[in-house]
Amino acid sequence: MQVVAVANFKGGSAKTTSSLYLAQYLALHGYRVLAIDLDPQASLSAMFGYQPEFDIGENETLYGAIRYDGDRRPVSEVIKKTYFDGIDLVPGNLELMEFEHETPRAMLQGGRGRDMFFRRVSGAIADVEADYDVVVIDCPPQLGFLTVGALNAATAMLVTIHPQMVDVASMSQFLLMTADLMAVIEEAGGTLDFDFVRYVVTRHDPNDVPEAQIVALLRGLFASDVLDATAWKSTAIANAGLTKQSLFELDRGSVGRAAYDRALESLNAVNSEIEGLIGKVWER
Ligand SMILES: Nc1ncnc2c1ncn2[C@@H]1O[C@H](COP(=O)(O)OP(=O)(O)OP(=O)(O)O)[C@@H](O)[C@H]1O
Numbered sequence: 001m002q003v004v005a006v007a008n009f010k011g012g013s014a015k016t017t018s019s020l021y022l023a024q025y026l027a028l029h030g031y032r033v034l035a036i037d038l039d040p041q042a043s044l045s046a047m048f049g050y051q052p053e054f055d056i057g058e059n060e061t062l063y064g065a066i067r068y069d070g071d072r073r074p075v076s077e078v079i080k081k082t083y084f085d086g087i088d089l090v091p092g093n094l095e096l097m098e099f100e101h102e103t104p105r106a107m108l109q110g111g112r113g114r115d116m117f118f119r120r121v122s123g124a125i126a127d128v129e130a131d132y133d134v135v136v137i138d139c140p141p142q143l144g145f146l147t148v149g150a151l152n153a154a155t156a157m158l159v160t161i162h163p164q165m166v167d168v169a170s171m172s173q174f175l176l177m178t179a180d181l182m183a184v185i186e187e188a189g190g191t192l193d194f195d196f197v198r199y200v201v202t203r204h205d206p207n208d209v210p211e212a213q214i215v216a217l218l219r220g221l222f223a224s225d226v227l228d229a230t231a232w233k234s235t236a237i238a239n240a241g242l243t244k245q246s247l248f249e250l251d252r253g254s255v256g257r258a259a260y261d262r263a264l265e266s267l268n269a270v271n272s273e274i275e276g277l278i279g280k281v282w283e284r
């Protein structure tokens with residue numbers, strides 16, 4: 001099983017949109033996919049038609065499976081079917097914040113060994129390892145305990161990046177902080193062995209000169225760690241998010257055929273590259 005964490009603490013870098021389309025692409029190509037919404041804002045759940053404040057009750061998010069007290073339950077009990085064939089979902093809602101609040105307390109009370117916070121997400125995922133080929137985790141835009149748990153569980157990380165200068169600056173910060181944190185976790189006995197880490201350029205307008213310069217800069221810095229394909233900026237993608245219908249489901253006529261085709265082509269190019277990376281890992 002591959003566990004792909006989509007992360008970056010820069011808000012709005014298209015983590016959720018990228019997670020959604022990766023999950024759908026993989027499901028359409030025959031993979032059994034579990035999508036995990038680790039963001040208390042729960043945008044991914046909403047895109048799958050679950051209103052976090054109405055449809056998701058207490059103890060029905062991943063928090064239920066990673067909490068420290070006696071109400072912890074198996075992750076299989078919080079997995080929901082989605083209308084999209086081949087994708088199951090662990091939905092999110094505000095309750096996930098509890099994990100950020102309770103972890104410091106649990107650590108003070110000496111939660112060592114298998115109780116260490118960073119092993120909880122991976123432990124929950126390990127319980128359903130036989131049921132899925134790929135797990136896609138949509139991380140919140142913070143480097144909190146949830147994100148660290150997701151990165152510890154992950155076998156691959158995608159860092160989404162909107163090619164604007166402020167975003168690049170904040171991404172560098174994210175990488176530095178991630179490296180620091182992971183070093184601490186490894187010292188505490190955690191693992192960090194990604195099969196691959198890739199930067200994914202998102203919301204990209206290829207005709208915008210400053211953006212093109214920033215993408216060139218990223219490729220200069222990170223070389224082949226930046227995916228060749230970029231997700232193009234497209235009102236079709238933005239609208240699909242709003243109407244809670246992805247491009248795979250929208251009827252072409254509703255967004256204009258050329259725009260639809262261009263948007264879908266760029267997303268498919270990104271996701272097929274990711275599928276290729278997953279396939280290479282499985283070959284080994
Ligand atoms: N390729 C794209 N073209 C146009 N708009 C896009 C594209 N990808 C994402 N968006 C829009 O950008 C906004 C942010 O996207 P998204 O919610 O996926 O980012 P995020 O990184 O998950 O944000 P947050 O940090 O709040 O979780 C949304 O309104 C989304 O519809």
Ligand SMILES: [Mg+2]
Nearest residue numbers: 015016039043
């Ligand atoms: Mg998001």
